[in-house]
Amino acid sequence: MVHPPQLLLTAFLVTSGSLAACPTADGLLASLATNGYEPRTLPNHRTSGANGPPVEVRIQLYLAAIVQVDQKQQLLSVEGYFRQEWSDERLNSSAGVGDCEDAITLDLPVRGVWQPDIYFDNSIREWYGVGSMRIYPDARVWRSVRFNHLMRCPMSFHRLPFDTQRCFILIGSYSWEVSKVNTSAFSDGPVEMPEGYDGTIEWELVEVTSEVTTEWFGTGIHRKGYKYVTIYLSLQRRSSNLIMFVFGTAIGFSLVAYVGLFIPKAAAPARVASSVIPVLIMLNLQNNVTNQLPALSYLTWLTSFLVSMTLFTMSTVFEYGVVSVLMQVEARKIRKFEAFKRLTADAHKRAEEQEVSISMEDIQKTDAAVAYVYKLFDSDGESGLTLKEVQSGFKALGQHFSLDQVKETFVKLGVEGHRMKKEDFHRMLKDIDDYMPGKNAFKLTFWEREPADQVDIVFRWAFIIGLVLVTLLWILFR
Template sequence: MRLQRWLGLVVSAFLALCAPLMTVEGQQRIPTNLYEIVPTDYTIHEPPPLLDGKPVPVEFSVSVKNIPNLDELKQELSMELNLRIYWVDQRLQVGPYFEAFPNNTYMNANPALLNKIWIPDVYTDYTKSVSAPKILAAPASLRIYPNTTVRYSARITMQFACPMDFRKYPADTQSCDMSLESYAFTRDKIYFSWRPEGASINIAHRLAHFDFDFHFNNDKENVNFPSGSYPAITLTVLLHRRISYHMLQTYIPSLMFVIVSWLSFLVPPESVPGRMAICMTTLLTLTAMFAAVRQSTPSVSYVKGLDIWMVVCIFFVFLTLVEYTLVLRLTKNLKKNQSPPTSAKKPEPSTNSKASPMEPQMQPAKNGEEASAFHKFTGDVVSGPPSTESPRTCLTACIGGDGPDCWRNPTKRGILILETISCICIPGAFILFNFFYWPFLLTNSDVPVNSAA
């Protein structure tokens, strides 16, 4: 009796162990463990067999969710996206599962199965970090379709280097490439390409200073090494800077300061404090503005478009200051040449009603205002009642046409010519500079960018 009892227990245990392996006639057993879809002779070291003698296609698609950071000083770009990878592995035995569940379009597997099957060795060039927003588990999914197509999808945040060219800053267009390449398998084994749907852009906000667009390159030809040619594809992020910020912060204020420096041409040359204050104030303000702009822009060894504008603005204010310095020098020479010698004795006024025939009789000025203005300019002292109007320089008198003939004196004529040419040529040269500067800055030969926001 005891022996029979032990034999019954052994038979029951054997039947319980063999029950999952038993199949109903005409049916295949449903794999209860997903690892059973991997055959025993499967190797993860070799890619799937060629399809019709061609390399195994590995396809990609992305869904860009966010561009959280663009560091121009470090030339780095961060991008949050869903990356999907598709490949075909005919060695997987998924037939019994889909025969048992014909309504299912795919098998949802645990991403841990990737440790048991072959996966493409995809890496990104110039990448600094790749992370996942993990809470309990990494945000990833693995699907297997009836035709043995494997789809892996994951949410990742990628930070990669983006070499930038700031020659046309702040109207520049930056191109950042995210390259997906294979490290071990050459083009005769696998082939990389973007899926027809390419990518979807799901960014719900606009970048602070840029409009963006995405371009996809199916084949990157320059990944060639002595060991062979490796497959690679590229996602290019085009960033076109909006110039409106710098127009309000830099261009318009600096332009107004240059125009203020030209107002010094309306100030009489003898008003030294007023005219010098205008020139020096605008020059120092533009210099301080240029220093502040350079601190907030990337440091590069070449000249940027904004640097050209600021240097030219400072140069034209400097020209205005140099012009006034020359006017002061010519005015000083004019006073020195026309001042009477100090050793000469002034003649005493005669008490006689008639002047001596040897003495020149002083003729009254026809216009007291003109005489007063002229002698004030030349430094002579004139007697007589003071003028009721404000004194004018020789330049203003000549322009008005009612003063002494300034053209007879070479120094006075030089002052008049210098002031006239400066107030016309300096603004004209700045306007001519703008005709060349803005087409150069705004003309971009890169791929046109559409605002995707």
């Protein structure tokens, strides 16, 4: 029968022997240095001849966060923990790690243990922080280090602000070809992320995928393949900000330019302001968007829409220029009419001073302007003036009346039928103000309006229809 004290002694001796056999971290490195371990030689190296199979190096990134997406420079900044795992049987034979019950932890950097030269192919800037290496009893090595890297990320902005960018992280061995080092992913995938993480304020992380490929370099007998793990991060832009503050603002100020078309054409300062200010707003929006992007050789969805809205708002400036020219033409016609009225008024004044009436012959002799005016009315040269001819004659003098208003003049003159005789016309000239039709008594049709008003009306319809169509097309084909 074995007594309890003997059992305790036996357990103590077994435990002491086990602890003594497992080296400390410093003891491990010292054993490797004194027992012929070569940290610059691959774990599959055989002194007897041919090397063993390729060293399986598994990698994984724990992406703690996407720090920044720089779309102007087309760069992606990420941070997290870079993990690697491989097996090195020499650690057991040279340092006796197989006698340990748990892993041995070493603080990075570790100089005396072989480590794969894994690098980030598309990195622009790299930073590594604290890390550790754990060596397990089965000679498996696990390495983890904190990192913050800046990566190249080629981007396409054709569908801005509805674009999705597919950034990548390319990881592989720098020196060892596929026959010596086989780079692959952890069994649970090459990427881990915090639960619920969905990207940044501006970009939503919608998908993370990966693939393992072999890239070939060199030619002929020098052609070698290298294994790479590629991680793809699909980032979709959160477009609500640009839609609200750029797209919406562009439509809003285009409508401001449209409403300005209803300001009376004679109010030049107001019309010019309502046309020019939206143009300046559009240019400011364009600059705001393009300043956030690289120098592109193509238009994006958003910038092309802004260019369209800029053209719409600029068209109101040119439209008012046309209206101003037509107003000047009308003003010259009105000056002719006023001069003609002064002519008849002078004739009446002379008649009143002499206390005689003006005869038709006197009116005809008043000035050649009277004959000129009659020719403006008598377009066909036939006897008498029709309603249409009288209307056209007044229009030539800058007076725009409807046919119903012209009929009012015929009634005042007592003209029978629809043709005014020459004597009736001269009688009208004697008291032009009395026989002129009322200004606002009747509604003018489109063709009876001033040319400037016609341009305004046509342009209002063309502007709003074009604005609606362009906006709908951009929305439908985004």
